[in-house]
Amino acid sequence: MDITVAVDAMGGDHGTHVTVPAVLKFLKAHPEANVVLVGLKDALEAELRARHAVTGPRLRIHHATEVVMMDESPQSALKNKKDSSMRVAINLVKTGEAHACVSAGNTGALMATARFVLKTLPGIERPAIAKLLPSMRGSTCVLDLGANVDCTPQQLLQFGIMGATLVSALNHQPNPSVGLLNIGSEEIKGNDVVKQTADLLRNSQLNFHGNVEGNDIYRGVVDVVVCDGFMGNIALKASEGIAKMLGQFLKEEFTKSWWRKLLALVAYPVLSSLKHRVDPRRYNGASLLGLRGIVVKSHGGADELAFYYALEQAAEEAKSGVLHKISDMMANAVVPTPQEKSVEPQ
Amino acid sequence: MDITVAVDAMGGDHGTHVTVPAVLKFLKAHPEANVVLVGLKDALEAELRARHAVTGPRLRIHHATEVVMMDESPQSALKNKKDSSMRVAINLVKTGEAHACVSAGNTGALMATARFVLKTLPGIERPAIAKLLPSMRGSTCVLDLGANVDCTPQQLLQFGIMGATLVSALNHQPNPSVGLLNIGSEEIKGNDVVKQTADLLRNSQLNFHGNVEGNDIYRGVVDVVVCDGFMGNIALKASEGIAKMLGQFLKEEFTKSWWRKLLALVAYPVLSSLKHRVDPRRYNGASLLGLRGIVVKSHGGADELAFYYALEQAAEEAKSGVLHKISDMMANAVVPTPQEKSVEPQ
Structure with missing residues (x-):
């Protein structure tokens, strides 16, 4: 085509x-x-x-x-x-x-x-910004990443449907699992919107996993993580921030002395393959x-x-x-x- | 004493x-x-x-x-x-x-x-969970990290005062800067609670920097980052998640072959000093x-x-x-x- x-x-x-x-x-x-x-x-x-x-x-x-x-x-x-x-x-x-x-x-x-x-x-009702983020098991689709600061449970359900369809289409996965971003995996956690959204997701045709926490995005616990744009943006930016800091620290450690710089040269293939693997440029495109x-x-x-x-x-x-x-x-x-x-x- | x-x-x-x-x-x-x-x-x-x-x-x-x-x-x-x-x-x-x-x-x-x-x-009105997180410039105190899912602007202002006082007492810093976690640094960004909180912070005795984004926590743009417990928890957990994933990837890259394992042995002082620097155990205690x-x-x-x-x-x-x-x-x-x-x- x-x-x-x-x-x-x-x-x-x-x-x-x-x-x-x-x-x-x-x-x-x-x-x-x-x-x-x-x-x-x-x-x-x-x-x-x-x-x-x-x-x-x-x-x-x-x-x-x-x-x-x-x-x-x-x-x-x-x-x-x-x-x-x-x-x-x-x-x-x-x-x-x-x-x-x-x-x-x-x-x-x-x-x-x-x-x-x-x-x-x-x-x-509203479009959402979705992105595939790297995870320990491949990638996780997260949405919304910043288009909507406040969302209703219905809108979050729609995000779930859109995210699952995107993953299913791009990765040829028949029934992707969907998680709801929350501050704990227990059903009692979270605010009213999150609790009502969990009810909607549970009763929908989606493969709803339940609540997930911020770290689950990178653990690859589910294929799709649903959240409002405020939370999604905070999660994404905080992740970018710490990743950048860790990269900076790694660089500093490998350039502290001439001996370490030499070591970095020898370890270049390893460091470069790590860099490629987590290169944010490869995940550009929301x-x-x-x-x-x-x-x-x-x-x-x-x-x-x-x-x-x-x-x-x-x-x-x-x-x-x-x-x-x-x-x-x-x-x-x-x-x-x-x-x-x-x-x-x- | x-x-x-x-x-x-x-x-x-x-x-x-x-x-x-x-x-x-x-x-x-x-x-x-x-x-x-x-x-x-x-x-x-x-x-x-x-x-x-x-x-x-x-x-x-x-x-x-x-x-x-x-x-x-x-x-x-x-x-x-x-x-x-x-x-x-x-x-x-x-x-x-x-x-x-x-x-x-x-x-x-x-x-x-x-x-x-x-x-x-x-x-x-409400206690908050505060923690010093590592940053490129030292550490950033973030609160609330999960005690309060919904907060009023007044409560967020109180968090700002408490966070600034903690940093000032622990780091002997006279007038720590305070940022408000948001999805953009512009004043027009965010939901109503965030906008009203910014007004309160601006008119308070605190050294208010303005809005900050998730990545600013690790850039060390301000000394204190104020947010509700939902956002704080998401930011913290997402950061922990990606840091763990990057650590896992680094380990995988250094153990892919006998040659790389040997290299890891030689590079041990560098890797170990990096590990020490970002060791989450050193930041335990909220x-x-x-x-x-x-x-x-x-x-x-x-x-x-x-x-x-x-x-x-x-x-x-x-x-x-x-x-x-x-x-x-x-x-x-x-x-x-x-x-x-x-x-x-x-």
Whole structure:
């Protein structure tokens, strides 16, 4: 199956200097893929020229006159930047000219624009940001990672369905297990929203494991971890923070003396294979799930390799038909009413 | 200053097998300290005998007939175990026979019992669990780590005051900086509780830095990070999870072949100094802050060394007079009313 990916080529901290070489690498590695580079035509042509590349049937440029700034508010992006590279890339997904789009632009603006342009799938109240994180047993899909600070139990159930469908489609896993992020594995733990969500998940068609704790994400206890965007974001950022600190400490220990530096040289294959294994760039590419189109968010600071992985993520999602699968799941979903009604959908 | 620490010798996964040797090590290292071992007399005497140790003026046994189970509900512990080692140890703090107590028993029961027996300090609505976590610049005090799933802005402000006072007392730092855990550093981010808390912190006498994100805990951006117990617990557990996974990966990489195993032997001093630096046992000992007495919670699975560090934490807090300092801070605290009243104290 031929896949066309629309790329917001201006997004991210490094813009075309990262997006264009990543796209070239992606096209080389994936003969079935086509890319539409969306952004300022002159800048894109200059970047391609600098890399001795030319447009052709597999690589087109789609001119867009505006750029959403990394610190621009979602409202401003929506209202004032109707011809931004971000919005035009999403439009290409809406019109069917692209199967998916990828942007390293600012998350708030991307989510707001994608939601406005594409709308949510039937039965989904709010889109969620989902990501596959490394675990001791492979990977764990965690959602929401920051799109929704407050969620109702129904919305969290929808996240569970979307996450399970994503994992099932990408990893060809028939019935992925779903856990609910909580502060203890016992049923009595947590706040009202979490308790009501557990009831909903328990009575749903999902393979619900029960409550899981923060460390279970990396233990690989379940395939999907459901939480609101506040908790998901805190868990993700805290993990990134400690991983970075440990990496820094490892580096410091191996550079403390000339003897240790020599040792690091000898141990290079080991250290480099460890680095590869936990390289966050390999896990770049978060999915904006629940929309009527595939949108993948790359880290803003992504380099060429990281952006390449976000492109692969988008292509994989398009190929696996994850969108139709979520629609089907939602159409067949038994969404029970929570036992208590104290939390109203927003 | 002489310090007496009451130890719940039966608590934790390993009971006396861990608490007694840790206490012996602690008494040896701290000539100014005394310990009261609280628990089943026979078990304690047998354990001391096995370690060729005897009681004396610096090491007493206080008999307690009951033990709180690790999975026992706080309600059951409070109601049915009035002569538990945990409760009697806390009682010794209340009566002034000990300056502090340490328990590796179950967190819920410890918090409920400590709160019931000792009561909270004036101006403090709820105690919080605080811990110093390692950072790239030393350590960061994070609270609450799981005692309170839902918090009002006023309670979060109280946590800020308690955390700042703890850091100031332990690290002799005059005006520690305080950050509010959020999903973005911008003021507009977060839910209503977080926004109102930021207003309170901004108008308080604290050195408020503003919002911080999960990774900032380990970057050491601020001295104190304030959050509700749900978020704090998720951040802590997620961090522990990824740290354990990275440690496991490092081990796997260094044992993949005989050549790599040999390399690990040669690199032993480096790996071991890294291990020491990030050894979670060195950070064992969470403070139950806001009570009229010093209570330190050790990890349930703590080994001898880890429990030793929890004992040191308790002694440090007693010596630094953190309790009186929190009282003074609260007495002088300007606790402004939040601008919006939508969130009521619970």
